[in-house]
Amino acid sequence: MSRNRTFLAIGLAVALVIAGIFSYFASSSPDGLEYTAEGTGFLDSARDSATAGSPLADYGVSGVGNEWLSVGLSGIIGELIVLLIATLLTGLLKRGRTSESADRSTSSADSSSSA
Protein backbone atom coordinates (compact mmCIF):
# COMPACT_ATOMS: atom_id res chain seq x y z
CA MET A 1 0.00 0.00 0.00
CA SER A 2 2.81 2.42 0.77
CA ARG A 3 4.17 1.85 -2.74
CA ASN A 4 0.80 2.98 -4.03
CA ARG A 5 0.92 6.04 -1.80
CA THR A 6 4.37 6.96 -3.06
CA PHE A 7 3.21 6.63 -6.64
CA LEU A 8 0.09 8.71 -6.04
CA ALA A 9 2.10 11.38 -4.23
CA ILE A 10 4.59 11.66 -7.07
CA GLY A 11 1.80 11.79 -9.66
CA LEU A 12 0.01 14.50 -7.74
CA ALA A 13 3.21 16.49 -7.31
CA VAL A 14 3.82 16.38 -11.08
CA ALA A 15 0.25 17.51 -11.74
CA LEU A 16 0.57 20.34 -9.23
CA VAL A 17 3.75 21.57 -10.88
CA ILE A 18 2.03 21.51 -14.29
CA ALA A 19 -1.07 23.35 -13.07
CA GLY A 20 0.77 25.65 -10.69
CA ILE A 21 3.86 26.63 -12.67
CA PHE A 22 3.97 25.44 -16.27
CA SER A 23 0.39 26.51 -17.04
CA TYR A 24 1.58 30.09 -17.24
CA PHE A 25 3.48 29.21 -20.40
CA ALA A 26 0.47 27.70 -22.16
CA SER A 27 -0.29 29.02 -25.63
CA SER A 28 -2.92 31.74 -25.55
CA SER A 29 -3.83 31.34 -29.21
CA PRO A 30 -7.48 30.46 -29.85
CA ASP A 31 -8.12 26.72 -29.60
CA GLY A 32 -9.08 24.59 -32.60
CA LEU A 33 -12.81 25.16 -32.22
CA GLU A 34 -12.46 28.91 -31.71
CA TYR A 35 -10.16 29.10 -34.71
CA THR A 36 -12.67 27.17 -36.83
CA ALA A 37 -15.53 29.34 -35.59
CA GLU A 38 -13.65 32.47 -36.52
CA GLY A 39 -12.67 31.19 -39.95
CA THR A 40 -16.11 29.91 -40.88
CA GLY A 41 -18.05 32.77 -39.35
CA PHE A 42 -19.89 31.58 -36.27
CA LEU A 43 -17.60 32.85 -33.50
CA ASP A 44 -19.90 35.81 -32.79
CA SER A 45 -22.70 33.47 -31.74
CA ALA A 46 -20.72 32.57 -28.60
CA ARG A 47 -22.16 34.00 -25.42
CA ASP A 48 -20.45 34.50 -22.09
CA SER A 49 -21.04 31.69 -19.67
CA ALA A 50 -23.26 32.46 -16.68
CA THR A 51 -20.18 31.71 -14.59
CA ALA A 52 -18.04 34.31 -16.38
CA GLY A 53 -18.03 36.34 -13.15
CA SER A 54 -16.64 33.47 -11.08
CA PRO A 55 -13.57 34.40 -9.02
CA LEU A 56 -11.68 31.70 -10.96
CA ALA A 57 -13.05 32.57 -14.41
CA ASP A 58 -10.63 32.08 -17.29
CA TYR A 59 -8.00 30.44 -15.07
CA GLY A 60 -7.07 33.33 -12.84
CA VAL A 61 -7.84 34.26 -9.25
CA SER A 62 -9.63 37.60 -9.19
CA GLY A 63 -7.79 40.12 -7.07
CA VAL A 64 -4.37 38.54 -7.56
CA GLY A 65 -2.35 41.03 -9.56
CA ASN A 66 0.64 38.92 -10.50
CA GLU A 67 -0.28 37.00 -13.64
CA TRP A 68 1.88 33.96 -12.95
CA LEU A 69 0.63 33.68 -9.36
CA SER A 70 -2.97 34.18 -10.47
CA VAL A 71 -2.87 31.47 -13.14
CA GLY A 72 -0.86 29.07 -11.00
CA LEU A 73 -3.05 29.51 -7.95
CA SER A 74 -6.22 28.96 -9.99
CA GLY A 75 -4.69 25.80 -11.43
CA ILE A 76 -3.77 24.42 -8.03
CA ILE A 77 -7.21 25.25 -6.58
CA GLY A 78 -8.98 23.68 -9.55
CA GLU A 79 -6.82 20.61 -9.46
CA LEU A 80 -7.43 20.00 -5.76
CA ILE A 81 -11.18 20.44 -6.24
CA VAL A 82 -11.14 17.94 -9.12
CA LEU A 83 -9.06 15.53 -7.04
CA LEU A 84 -11.49 15.78 -4.13
CA ILE A 85 -14.65 15.30 -6.21
CA ALA A 86 -13.26 12.44 -8.30
CA THR A 87 -11.88 10.66 -5.23
CA LEU A 88 -15.16 11.00 -3.34
CA LEU A 89 -17.21 9.90 -6.34
CA THR A 90 -15.16 6.83 -7.16
CA GLY A 91 -14.82 5.98 -3.46
CA LEU A 92 -18.61 6.06 -3.11
CA LEU A 93 -19.14 3.95 -6.22
CA LYS A 94 -16.58 1.40 -5.10
CA ARG A 95 -18.05 1.15 -1.63
CA GLY A 96 -21.52 0.78 -3.12
CA ARG A 97 -20.28 -2.09 -5.19
CA THR A 98 -18.44 -3.98 -2.48
CA SER A 99 -21.34 -3.80 -0.06
CA GLU A 100 -23.76 -4.90 -2.78
CA SER A 101 -21.93 -7.93 -4.00
CA ALA A 102 -19.83 -8.78 -0.94
CA ASP A 103 -17.48 -10.25 -3.49
CA ARG A 104 -14.07 -8.81 -2.88
CA SER A 105 -12.07 -10.99 -5.18
CA THR A 106 -10.20 -8.90 -7.70
CA SER A 107 -11.96 -8.81 -11.00
CA SER A 108 -10.16 -10.77 -13.64
CA ALA A 109 -7.95 -9.22 -16.26
CA ASP A 110 -10.74 -7.95 -18.40
CA SER A 111 -14.35 -7.18 -17.72
CA SER A 112 -15.11 -4.44 -20.15
CA SER A 113 -15.70 -5.99 -23.53
CA SER A 114 -19.32 -4.92 -23.44
CA ALA A 115 -18.34 -1.29 -24.07
Add this chain to the structure above:
Amino acid sequence: MHVPDGFLTAPVSVATGVVAAGGVAFAIRGARKELDEKTAPMAGLVAAFIFAVQMMNFPVGAGTSGHLMGGVLAAILVGPYTGALCVTVVLIVQGLLFADGGLTAMGTNIVLISLVTTFGGWAIFRVLIRALPKSRVGLLTSGGIAAFLSVPLAALVFVLLYLLGGAVDIDVGALTATMLGVHVLVGIGEALITVAVVGAVVSARPDLVYGARHLTPELTLRTGQKESAS
Protein backbone atom coordinates in the same frame (compact mmCIF):
# COMPACT_ATOMS: atom_id res chain seq x y z
CA MET B 1 -12.64 21.98 -27.89
CA HIS B 2 -14.73 23.34 -25.01
CA VAL B 3 -17.93 24.55 -26.65
CA PRO B 4 -19.19 27.91 -25.33
CA ASP B 5 -22.86 28.79 -24.91
CA GLY B 6 -24.52 30.00 -28.09
CA PHE B 7 -22.83 27.91 -30.77
CA LEU B 8 -25.63 25.35 -30.83
CA THR B 9 -29.36 25.98 -30.67
CA ALA B 10 -31.34 25.29 -27.51
CA PRO B 11 -33.00 22.07 -28.80
CA VAL B 12 -29.64 20.54 -29.71
CA SER B 13 -28.19 21.60 -26.36
CA VAL B 14 -31.11 20.01 -24.55
CA ALA B 15 -30.69 16.84 -26.60
CA THR B 16 -26.95 16.61 -25.90
CA GLY B 17 -27.76 17.25 -22.24
CA VAL B 18 -30.06 14.22 -22.24
CA VAL B 19 -27.46 12.10 -24.05
CA ALA B 20 -24.78 13.26 -21.61
CA ALA B 21 -26.95 12.36 -18.61
CA GLY B 22 -27.60 8.92 -20.06
CA GLY B 23 -23.93 8.45 -20.86
CA VAL B 24 -22.84 9.44 -17.37
CA ALA B 25 -25.40 7.05 -15.85
CA PHE B 26 -24.02 4.31 -18.11
CA ALA B 27 -20.48 5.19 -16.99
CA ILE B 28 -21.49 5.11 -13.32
CA ARG B 29 -22.98 1.64 -13.76
CA GLY B 30 -19.86 0.39 -15.52
CA ALA B 31 -17.49 2.05 -13.07
CA ARG B 32 -19.06 0.16 -10.17
CA LYS B 33 -17.70 -3.03 -11.70
CA GLU B 34 -14.46 -1.50 -12.86
CA LEU B 35 -13.39 0.16 -9.63
CA ASP B 36 -11.16 -2.04 -7.52
CA GLU B 37 -8.15 -1.75 -5.22
CA LYS B 38 -6.02 -0.57 -8.14
CA THR B 39 -8.26 1.78 -10.10
CA ALA B 40 -10.09 3.51 -7.23
CA PRO B 41 -7.06 5.33 -5.78
CA MET B 42 -5.84 6.12 -9.30
CA ALA B 43 -9.10 7.72 -10.41
CA GLY B 44 -8.71 10.90 -8.36
CA LEU B 45 -5.15 11.35 -9.54
CA VAL B 46 -6.11 10.77 -13.19
CA ALA B 47 -8.85 13.41 -13.01
CA ALA B 48 -6.54 15.91 -11.29
CA PHE B 49 -3.77 15.21 -13.78
CA ILE B 50 -6.07 15.70 -16.77
CA PHE B 51 -7.29 19.00 -15.33
CA ALA B 52 -3.67 20.15 -14.99
CA VAL B 53 -2.61 19.07 -18.46
CA GLN B 54 -5.73 20.59 -20.04
CA MET B 55 -4.42 23.97 -18.88
CA MET B 56 -1.35 23.47 -21.08
CA ASN B 57 -2.50 24.68 -24.47
CA PHE B 58 0.17 23.86 -27.03
CA PRO B 59 0.51 25.71 -30.33
CA VAL B 60 -0.51 23.67 -33.38
CA GLY B 61 0.40 26.00 -36.19
CA ALA B 62 -0.76 29.28 -37.60
CA GLY B 63 -2.43 31.08 -34.74
CA THR B 64 -4.20 28.21 -33.11
CA SER B 65 -3.68 25.91 -30.17
CA GLY B 66 -4.98 22.73 -28.62
CA HIS B 67 -4.79 20.82 -25.40
CA LEU B 68 -5.15 17.27 -24.20
CA MET B 69 -8.68 15.93 -24.03
CA GLY B 70 -7.57 12.96 -21.99
CA GLY B 71 -10.32 10.44 -22.73
CA VAL B 72 -8.04 7.71 -24.06
CA LEU B 73 -5.40 8.43 -21.41
CA ALA B 74 -7.99 8.07 -18.65
CA ALA B 75 -9.51 4.94 -20.21
CA ILE B 76 -6.13 3.20 -20.43
CA LEU B 77 -5.14 4.14 -16.88
CA VAL B 78 -8.38 3.41 -15.00
CA GLY B 79 -10.78 1.83 -17.51
CA PRO B 80 -13.26 3.45 -19.90
CA TYR B 81 -16.21 3.85 -17.52
CA THR B 82 -14.16 5.29 -14.66
CA GLY B 83 -12.16 7.29 -17.21
CA ALA B 84 -15.31 8.88 -18.62
CA LEU B 85 -16.31 9.88 -15.09
CA CYS B 86 -12.87 11.41 -14.47
CA VAL B 87 -13.07 13.58 -17.60
CA THR B 88 -16.68 14.51 -16.78
CA VAL B 89 -15.67 15.74 -13.32
CA VAL B 90 -12.96 17.87 -14.97
CA LEU B 91 -15.49 19.36 -17.42
CA ILE B 92 -18.03 20.15 -14.70
CA VAL B 93 -15.43 21.92 -12.54
CA GLN B 94 -14.12 23.83 -15.58
CA GLY B 95 -17.61 24.92 -16.60
CA LEU B 96 -18.85 25.88 -13.14
CA LEU B 97 -15.76 27.52 -11.68
CA PHE B 98 -13.52 28.52 -14.58
CA ALA B 99 -16.11 29.59 -17.18
CA ASP B 100 -14.35 27.21 -19.57
CA GLY B 101 -17.10 25.69 -21.71
CA GLY B 102 -20.66 27.00 -21.47
CA LEU B 103 -23.33 25.90 -19.01
CA THR B 104 -26.05 25.19 -21.58
CA ALA B 105 -23.23 23.58 -23.56
CA MET B 106 -22.24 21.35 -20.61
CA GLY B 107 -24.04 18.36 -22.10
CA THR B 108 -22.40 18.96 -25.46
CA ASN B 109 -18.97 19.15 -23.86
CA ILE B 110 -19.52 16.00 -21.82
CA VAL B 111 -20.64 14.18 -24.98
CA LEU B 112 -17.71 15.40 -27.09
CA ILE B 113 -14.78 15.59 -24.71
CA SER B 114 -15.70 12.84 -22.29
CA LEU B 115 -18.01 10.24 -23.85
CA VAL B 116 -16.88 10.30 -27.49
CA THR B 117 -13.15 10.38 -26.75
CA THR B 118 -13.28 7.87 -23.90
CA PHE B 119 -15.63 5.24 -25.33
CA GLY B 120 -14.79 5.90 -28.97
CA GLY B 121 -11.07 5.91 -28.24
CA TRP B 122 -11.36 2.82 -26.05
CA ALA B 123 -13.14 0.92 -28.83
CA ILE B 124 -10.27 1.75 -31.21
CA PHE B 125 -7.73 0.82 -28.53
CA ARG B 126 -9.41 -2.57 -28.00
CA VAL B 127 -9.25 -3.43 -31.68
CA LEU B 128 -5.59 -2.42 -31.95
CA ILE B 129 -4.47 -4.12 -28.76
CA ARG B 130 -5.78 -7.42 -30.13
CA ALA B 131 -4.11 -6.96 -33.47
CA LEU B 132 -0.72 -5.80 -32.21
CA PRO B 133 1.87 -7.77 -30.23
CA LYS B 134 1.19 -8.22 -26.54
CA SER B 135 4.01 -6.00 -25.40
CA ARG B 136 4.67 -2.53 -24.11
CA VAL B 137 5.30 -1.36 -27.64
CA GLY B 138 1.96 -2.81 -28.71
CA LEU B 139 0.26 -1.11 -25.77
CA LEU B 140 1.81 2.30 -26.46
CA THR B 141 1.20 2.08 -30.20
CA SER B 142 -2.45 1.19 -29.63
CA GLY B 143 -2.81 3.98 -27.08
CA GLY B 144 -1.13 6.53 -29.31
CA ILE B 145 -3.24 5.74 -32.37
CA ALA B 146 -6.45 5.64 -30.34
CA ALA B 147 -5.59 8.96 -28.69
CA PHE B 148 -4.75 10.51 -32.05
CA LEU B 149 -8.01 9.36 -33.66
CA SER B 150 -10.17 10.33 -30.68
CA VAL B 151 -9.60 14.04 -31.33
CA PRO B 152 -10.74 14.28 -35.00
CA LEU B 153 -13.54 11.87 -34.02
CA ALA B 154 -14.81 14.35 -31.45
CA ALA B 155 -14.36 17.16 -34.00
CA LEU B 156 -16.53 15.23 -36.46
CA VAL B 157 -19.24 14.74 -33.86
CA PHE B 158 -19.18 18.50 -33.25
CA VAL B 159 -19.69 19.05 -36.99
CA LEU B 160 -22.66 16.66 -36.90
CA LEU B 161 -24.15 18.54 -33.96
CA TYR B 162 -23.61 21.80 -35.79
CA LEU B 163 -25.47 20.42 -38.79
CA LEU B 164 -28.35 19.48 -36.50
CA GLY B 165 -28.52 22.88 -34.91
CA GLY B 166 -25.79 25.44 -35.37
CA ALA B 167 -26.67 28.99 -34.41
CA VAL B 168 -25.56 30.50 -37.74
CA ASP B 169 -25.82 29.17 -41.28
CA ILE B 170 -22.31 28.55 -42.54
CA ASP B 171 -20.51 26.63 -45.24
CA VAL B 172 -20.58 23.01 -44.09
CA GLY B 173 -17.65 22.02 -46.27
CA ALA B 174 -15.43 24.71 -44.78
CA LEU B 175 -16.55 23.81 -41.26
CA THR B 176 -15.76 20.13 -41.77
CA ALA B 177 -12.41 20.81 -43.44
CA THR B 178 -11.17 23.33 -40.87
CA MET B 179 -12.45 21.40 -37.87
CA LEU B 180 -10.86 18.16 -39.08
CA GLY B 181 -7.65 19.79 -40.27
CA VAL B 182 -6.94 21.57 -37.00
CA HIS B 183 -7.93 18.62 -34.85
CA VAL B 184 -5.76 16.17 -36.74
CA LEU B 185 -2.89 18.37 -35.59
CA VAL B 186 -4.24 18.59 -32.05
CA GLY B 187 -4.57 14.79 -32.16
CA ILE B 188 -0.81 14.46 -32.67
CA GLY B 189 -0.29 16.32 -29.40
CA GLU B 190 -2.94 14.12 -27.75
CA ALA B 191 -1.09 11.02 -28.93
CA LEU B 192 2.33 12.26 -27.77
CA ILE B 193 1.07 13.16 -24.29
CA THR B 194 -0.91 9.93 -23.95
CA VAL B 195 2.07 7.78 -24.98
CA ALA B 196 4.44 9.70 -22.70
CA VAL B 197 2.19 9.41 -19.65
CA VAL B 198 1.10 5.80 -20.19
CA GLY B 199 4.73 4.94 -20.95
CA ALA B 200 5.92 6.51 -17.70
CA VAL B 201 3.25 4.84 -15.58
CA VAL B 202 3.65 1.44 -17.23
CA SER B 203 7.41 1.56 -16.60
CA ALA B 204 6.98 2.49 -12.94
CA ARG B 205 3.85 0.53 -12.05
CA PRO B 206 2.50 -1.68 -14.84
CA ASP B 207 0.04 -3.17 -12.36
CA LEU B 208 -1.70 0.22 -12.05
CA VAL B 209 -2.47 0.49 -15.78
CA TYR B 210 -5.92 -0.89 -16.52
CA GLY B 211 -5.21 -1.19 -20.24
CA ALA B 212 -2.03 -3.19 -19.55
CA ARG B 213 -3.66 -5.94 -17.52
CA HIS B 214 -3.23 -8.35 -20.38
CA LEU B 215 0.56 -7.85 -20.02
CA THR B 216 0.85 -8.68 -16.33
CA PRO B 217 0.26 -12.20 -15.08
CA GLU B 218 -2.88 -12.79 -13.08
CA LEU B 219 -2.25 -11.75 -9.50
CA THR B 220 -2.72 -14.33 -6.84
CA LEU B 221 -3.38 -13.66 -3.21
CA ARG B 222 -0.17 -13.72 -1.23
CA THR B 223 -0.30 -14.35 2.47
CA GLY B 224 2.26 -12.36 4.31
CA GLN B 225 5.15 -13.27 2.08
CA LYS B 226 7.38 -10.40 1.13
CA GLU B 227 8.23 -10.21 -2.48
CA SER B 228 11.27 -8.36 -3.70
CA ALA B 229 10.16 -7.25 -7.12
CA SER B 230 11.94 -4.03 -7.91
